Amino acid sequence: MAWLVDYPREKVNWFPTIDPEKCVKCGICMNCGKNVYDWTENGPVVARPYNCLVGCMTCANLCLGKAISFPDLNELREFYKKEGMWAKVKKQLKEEGKIK
Ligand code: SF4
Ligand code: SF4
Incomplete structure (x- = not known):
């Protein structure tokens, strides 16, 4: 996964x-392309949380009821900093020829 290279999701x-x-x-969260949610008689449930793309918040941004939340984005950025993820991702992108 390009956003994490080989770091365990x-x-x-x-x-x-x-x-x-x-x-x-409203159902719009079911539009997630990573198949994170299942629809039940009580509405959506987070069935496959680790399918969620790290850093994505599209479903929360578009949720009609403002019912979806995520961990603090600053904590995610701290993790990226601590693990040197930006450098790892850049290295991988270079290897794939996506950037020079
Ligand atoms: S944040 Fe993105 S990938 Fe994660 S569940 Fe929502 S739409 Fe899907
Ligand atoms: S209100 Fe939010 S959580 Fe409920 S179905 Fe709509 S998008 Fe999904």
């Missing part, structure tokens, strides 16, 4: 949480 605290009190069952 399960060790990164980044996935959505739904507040069922706020969810109005």
Whole structure:
């Protein structure tokens, strides 16, 4: 995964949480291209949290009920800093010929 290179996805605290009190069952979160959610008779559930793209917040941004939240983005940026992720991703992108 380009955003993490070979870092284990399960060790990164980044996935959505739904507040069922706020969810109005608009369904737009089911549009996630990474198949994170399942639809149940009670609305969406986060069925595959580690499928979520690290850093993505599209479903939260478009959620009609403002029911979806994510961990603090600053913590994610601190993780990137601590693990030297920017340099690792850049190295991989160079190897793939995506940047010079
Ligand atoms: S986008 Fe938000 S309000 Fe709509 S179904 Fe999903 S969690 Fe509920
Ligand atoms: S943040 Fe992006 S990848 Fe993660 S569940 Fe929402 S739409 Fe899917």
